[in-house]
Every structure is written in structure tokens, then in C-alpha cells.
Amino acid sequence: MAIQQVLHMNGGTGETSYANNSTFQKNAILHTKHIMEECIINLYNKTLPDCFKVADLGCSSGPNTLMVASTVVKAVDAISQTLNQDPPMFQFFLNDLYSNDFNTIFESLPDFYKRLEEEIGHKIGPCFINGTPGTFYGRLFPNHSIHFFHSSSTLHWLSQV
Template sequence: MATAQVLHMNGGEGDTSYANNSTFQKKVMLTAKHVLEDSIMRLYCSTFPQCLKVADLGCSSGPNALLLASNVINIVDALSRSLNHDSPVFQFFLNDLFGNDFNTTFKSLPDFYTTLQEEKGHKFGPCFFSGTPGSFYGRLFPNDSIHFFHSSFSLHWLSKTPDELSSDAVEAVNKGAIYLTRTSPPAVHKAYFAQFKEDFKLFLRSRSAELLPGGAMVLTFIGRDQNNELINAWVVIGMALNDMASEKLIEEKKLDSFNIPSYCPTAEEVRETVEEEGSFEVQRLETIRTDWVKNINVSEDDESVIDEEMRAEGVAKYIRAVAEPILKSEFGEEIMDELFRRFKDKILLLYGVHKLELPNLVMHFTKRI
């Protein structure tokens, strides 16, 4: 099945929906807010647009889909008031693949507008939203039409599994794993990195054509250490699937031939790819390291006491919200409950013994003149 058809988060507002299981992404976005503030201030002060056009690529669904808009509006509003300048009109484009649950986000817009009205008042510039479905690995907008692109936790997804690792390959080269691990053969890393470079270069070329002069981008995505020693969620899911294969709950052949269409690059690999493509200059590249288990909340109260069992359950729901659609398409819906029960048990065993953290790359790019 084509990646674009199954690559989306769990929709709706249920127990395992992305809308209710995305606090980790929100925390990283807030931690990286200083990069967004700096880039928006530079952009706005150099252009003073009457209508500021912003596109959020890979917006998904739920409250995080409107977090960028809220942050941009607050930054520009404060800056406009300090400069005694009229606030611009805001136009936000929300982009994701065709299977994304845009409806959940759009249903939350009335509350967003009400809050905006209460906080900013009648003199604040109008704010418009529209959905732009489609792959960001290609063109989404006309030439010279967007001031600012943003993407958070999306660009580690590839347009497809590398051909050498796909289920159609003659021989499985990453047996027993669904992702790049410490024990994967060098050919696996080579195939993943080649696909990442191809995709990311196309992304950069497309955004360069669409950006207005003076335009900029801030991108945040999951990175990887050079030595590949860290354990991420795909590694843990692979462990659980291996156990299920050994118990004949899934076909071992199916496990051996399945590889996630995702690649977490190192900071050096990102710089290399950007320099080779040539459309952008890297103004800033920071690494924000986060514990992907500790930073999962099971409630809105950051101070609430969460025991290990509750936290592991919360992590399982968070990962299920992200991974279930693509895993279900490969292994079937009937094993999902059992798979994520085992995933939770693996987290309980691993946490405190192994380092379960992610290096998140936060980048500010400007278009070359």
C-alpha cells in the first residue's frame, strides 16, 4: 500500500487519538519557541507584510495543529505594538497528507477565534485558516506566495520505504528489525540516508520556489546520534514484534520484510544535505535532547504524581497514536491491542536501565537570494 495512504496519525478524539496523545510534541515545540520567535521577528521586521502568510507542514490534528498559529500571532502582535505598527492580516495554511483528520482541527477553530478575540480585542488583524492536503515532498503552493514555513515532527517521515528495504526486495537485509538499529548492516543505513537525501532535497527545492523573497523556515524533527546508540520507539516496537513472531502470532517473513518509512538524521547529515541542495542558508541548528518517556504526561497537570505503570501506559498510547495506522496496514488490526500491551511492558523493563531520549533538531533556514 502506498505510504501516503497509511501515513497519518490516529484521528478523532478517542483514547488513542493523536489529539489526546501529543503532549510530548507540544513540550518540544514550546522548548524550541525561542528559535521561532527569533526567525519571525527577523522576517517581520525586514518585510512588514500587510498579510503574513504562514504554512504549517505536517500539521496533523488536535490542539498542536493550532499551536503554531497562536505562537506566531502572539509574537507578531507584541512586536507590532512595540513598534507602534498596525498588526497584519494572518493567513495560515494547514498541510498534511490526504488521510489526516483535518475535521477535528477545524471543529476547534470557533473556540480558537473566541479566545483570540478575548485576548487581542477588536483591533487585532483578521486571521484566516485553510487546509492544504498533499505531500510536502513536492509543490503545494504557487511561486513566491508564502512568507514562512514551519514543520514540527514530520520531516523524519520519508516519502516511501527505501526500495532496497521494501517488501518487494529480493532478500530481506534488515531481518528482525523494522528500523535502523545498532545491529543493522551498513547497507540499511546507506539505503535510509539516500532516501532521506532525495526526499529532503525535493522538499527544499519546493519550498524555495514557494517562498517570497526574504522568506524563512523553522523545522523541528527527530534526530539521531552519530553512534546510533539511543533506543527509540521503533526499536521497542521491533522488540515486541519479534516476540510475537517467535510465538507465531505474526509471520516472521512479514516482520523481516517490513521497514518503517522514517529516518532520523544526524545534525551533520542535515547540514550536508542543505549545502548540497543549495537553496537555503542555515541560520541556526540546535539540538534539544528530551527523554521520550519522562516527558509524557497522562494528565494536563504537570505536577501530578505519575507512577511507572501509568507513565508506561501513557507512552504506549502516545506511540500508538502515531504508529498504529501504518502498523495496522501491515500486520492487521487484530494484533494492535496485544502489540501495544507488550510495548508498554518493554518500556517498564527498559526505563531506568537504558537511555530513552531523543535528540530533536531545531533549524532556522533563510532562502538564498
């Protein structure tokens, strides 16, 4: 547990916070966005779930956290319209260590929902966002409970423990 207490992001929105010092992570997400969109579209086409469930491992806090959720919702909404289907509900499990600043994420949700609907141009299906604190060195979810796992810059820590 000691290494988990050391490896954490600075919370809040201050000058030294992760929210204001995560350009490298943002660029990593943007650089791989097209791959994620392709995977999401293929997965959605094969499963057509009523509720599309996504886990973001190592989500941290700040503006990058909800970029993945935004990408998923937009990709699924677009393919749903192409298939003349109503978009599904969405459930996002934002995972990080217990010390993560989940409150900053939750405080940003009203603006996130509003901005997402403005960008899409219509009301989106229900979108549930949950904090799932814990380490992915142990079990976080029941079997068959997640459609898509995402990790932009977390799994590299596996070689460090």
C-alpha cells in the same frame, strides 16, 4: 502513495486519537518556541507584509495544530505594537496528508479565535486558516507565496522514503 496511506494520525478526539496522544510533539513545539518567535519577529521586521502567510507542514490535528498559529499571531502582534503599526492579516496553511482529520481542526477554530483574543487582550487582525492537504514530496504552493514555513516533527520522514 502506499507509504502515505500508512503514515497517518488517528483522527477525532477519542482515546486513541492523535489529539489525545501527542504530548511528545507538544513538548517539541514548546521547546523550540523561542527560536520560532525570534525568526518570526526578524522576518516580520524585514518584510512588514499586509498579510503574513505561514505554512505548517505536517500539522496533523488536535490542540498542537493551532499552537504554531497562536505563537505567530502573538509574536507579530507584539512587534506591531512596538512599531506602532496595525497588525497584518494572517493566513495559515495547515498541511498534512489527505487522510488528516481537518474537520476536527476546523471545528476548534471558533474557540481558538476567542481564546487568542482573550490572551492578547484585544481584537486581532483577520486570521484566515486553510487546510492544504497533500504531501510535501511535491509542490504545495506557488513561488513566493509563503513568508514562513514551520515543521515541528515531519521532515524526519524524508529519510524514511
